[in-house]
Amino acid sequence: MMDYHFALKQVEEILQPFSSEVRRPQEHQIDFVMGAENLNAAVEALFLAQWGYLSAITCLDHPPVKDENGQESEGSLEVIYHFCRNAAVAGLRVSVPYSHPHVPTICNWIPSATLYERELMELFGVVVDDTPSTERLVTSDDWPEGVYPMRKTFSGFSQESR
Template identity: 30%
Template sequence: MTDGQDPSTDVVAADAAPVAAGEVISRHEGMFGVSGTGDTSGFGGLVRTVELPGASTPPYGGWMDDVASDLATAAAAAGVENAVEKVVVHRDEITFFIRREDLLPVVKLLRDDEKLRFEFCAGVNGVHYPDDAGRELHAVYHLLSMTHNRRIRLEVTAPDADPHIPSVCATYPTADWHEREAFDFFGLIFDGHPALTRIQMPDDWPGHPQRKDYPLGGIPVEYKGATIPPPDQRRSYN
């Protein structure tokens, strides 16, 4: 049944293609809870690769090049020239992936450097990519420069096994509650945070609810004889 359309070879081919600018982070097989052979619906043979926008190369366009080069200059002067892992430009938004050990000097430069002046941090958000081995946890920072009217995004990754990221509270005090929330929901530990405690969930709550391995919860609902399972156990298209 799967002759000639072996899903694994397709993926390898997609991976090897140099034109694929995206970054494959995971692969889903099957649909509606059906996987593998033995099912005649054909859903078992479906394969979907999750491919995030990959690294961009300059020129990024407009002011983004200015920010990138100003940041590179300032970082070199501060001795953290390798801070930026990669730059992703997607849908007119620029994302700088920052090595976590260099995060603190970089945010300080971004806030204080005259050409950068990102004086406003809109917050920190966690994202959990369970299949992105070694980079499961992402912390995403949205910075705004009111002086230059620009927005950038910083992304810092940490593995599940070592979920530590330095706290930017000293530079952006507003990150206080945002980091507490990311800790509460993802288990990200922000080193140097003044009081990293849970903020939304009760203090004695077990687990970190926004992680992908944390179930949504819910109970089956019975209606007119039929039983509908909770949303996270229903058949889905994903």
């Protein structure tokens, strides 16, 4: 078994310059919060350093919340790119607002990311700029445009619309 502490230390050195905040959600995990503009450079740095491999891309939906004054904050989508090396897991976290949900593609570095990017576009409504394929992956052909099933606000279609 390789030492994951060492791998975590390595990735921290590589990604520190790109991130605004570093978190440790679990002992074997390290998360780097960064802006969408830094994502491509960060993935490039990981790729060139040959640190780990892309395990999956996960998206989280943070719907708008009302504060005590009744003011509604804007909803956002958080895209997490998880890279793994032995037991160490590094997450690159990019948050984008509902009004401008754009992230750059990482397929230029990792071609196999296309499936995850298609899923982001289809299920969450994230716009992945310059991604090689925008074809649907999982929803049916009569699925309406602009309805994103994995958003928290989606709770199925009404009986009439079926």
